[in-house]
Amino acid sequence: MSVARESEIIVGSINQEPLTSSGSAPKQAETVKLSTDRLSFYYGSYKALHEVSLNFYANKVTALIGPSGCGKSTFLRTLNRISETIRHTRIDGGITLDGEDVLALDVTNLRRRVGMVFQRPNPFPKSIFDNVAYGVRVNGLTRGTTVREVVEKSLRRAALWDEVKDKLQESAHALSGGQQQRLCIARALAVDPEVLLLDEPCSALDPIATAKIEDLLFTLKDDCTIVIVTHNMQQAARVADNTGFFLLGKLIEFDQTEVIFKNPAAKETEDYITGRFG
């Protein structure tokens, strides 16, 4: 309870609309792929997200940063409606994907189009091959190609093929943590998503595995729009085109990554970036 009250006090000094230092949204020539309009989210009666309006641009990497418990993961989980799997939760406001109302879309179809990679690698207790093939089989998406071709292509895109091509039938649990996370990325890519959501994908990985995944994001954005939640500000600065800063369930500021890190408009953003809290 005291946390909620505290949030009211701090948030009271912040404008409803997120600030952008350049006075307008990032580069206007880009197309909006996914957007939220005054999106709020409730766990029971607790309001975890406050009217977040944000645009994700096609073929760009957008990073969401902020201290623990600021609602960035909650926000990410509303975008493919995986948040619905938790009971007693509610979404208010709008989400659109290519102009279509996400909340009205068939959820299976939505999740095929908006893939997700989680904080901890969560390969299924199946073979490497079956992990990648899972989404393809569930969605019945072979369309002329064989499952095997899709699996190979996805593993190549996730830069894992050379490491696993000789042991596709072995258990996915035998892989290292970094390999498992790339397997989870390959699994998400296998259904050819338009948007890829990543929820702190590197927080359980060492720096080498992290670097591999970051490299991967650069190549993947040619085909998809990427949203990455991260605790690691250097990571956001390295991989993201645009960055949004969340605090206590509100989007404080959203702009090009360079602006956020070099010349933030909001004091809270600057305090967080410079490590004064968080």
Added chain:
Amino acid sequence: MLTRRRKLTNSIMLSLTAVCTVFIVSILFVILGYLFWNGARYLSWNFFTKLPVPVGQTGGGMANAIVGSGKLLLLATLIGVPFGFLGGVYLAEFGTGIFPSMVRYMTDLLNGVPSIVIGIFAYAMVVARMHHFSTFAGGLALGVMMVPIALRTTEEFLRGVPQSLREGAMALGASKARTIATVVIPAAFKGILSGMMLDLARVAGETAPLLFTSLGNAFWSPGWDKPTSALPEMVYRYAISPYDDWHQQAWAAGFVLLALVLGVNIIARLVLAKASHGA
């Protein structure tokens, strides 16, 4: 002074726990050893292949009881496992509100019902209506006894599957039912399987519910609607008889039964140990 008293108390309590542990474990070993000593030496090829013979004759066996036990346990599995498994899936994955906790409570009650009462139930439901004892009635009684544990182990192992796996599957577009069938149940499968095996081993030794359902039979029992003998029931009948050679047969039957239960137990533990190491 104080330290000495503490040390003394400590050593007394420690030896007390040790004595109790040794006592419990030694009871098990005494039973095992006694049964092995008395049972194993009367085992012969005939025991597994011949029918029982009248008192005084030698060379009889319990082939019909072994087959009878097998048939009863097969029936029990066919009844207990599907009901327990599907009920467990419901409780773990779908139940909301007050109904599941009621089911859980009822299940625990059913688990505590004396086995002879379950036997009466099968007697009333099957034997009294068909007007004769049958393998089917015995199998039904054992099957009903299997349901509570089958249900609760299924529920527990399904609950043990991490939420992250479910989310992973649903994030790929799988429906809830599909997620449960293709990810959650396979992840819990070995645990559930071992639980079912332990459950089966538990009812394999039940005698009371068989006494007035499958009754017993000195001959082969073809089909499912005739009385049949079973190992625990033969142990009971032969042990209370006044004949020495029947006593020997009872020891042998007890030993075979124990070996069977022990074997199933060990296999179940191996399956489970493999499961906890990851697939």
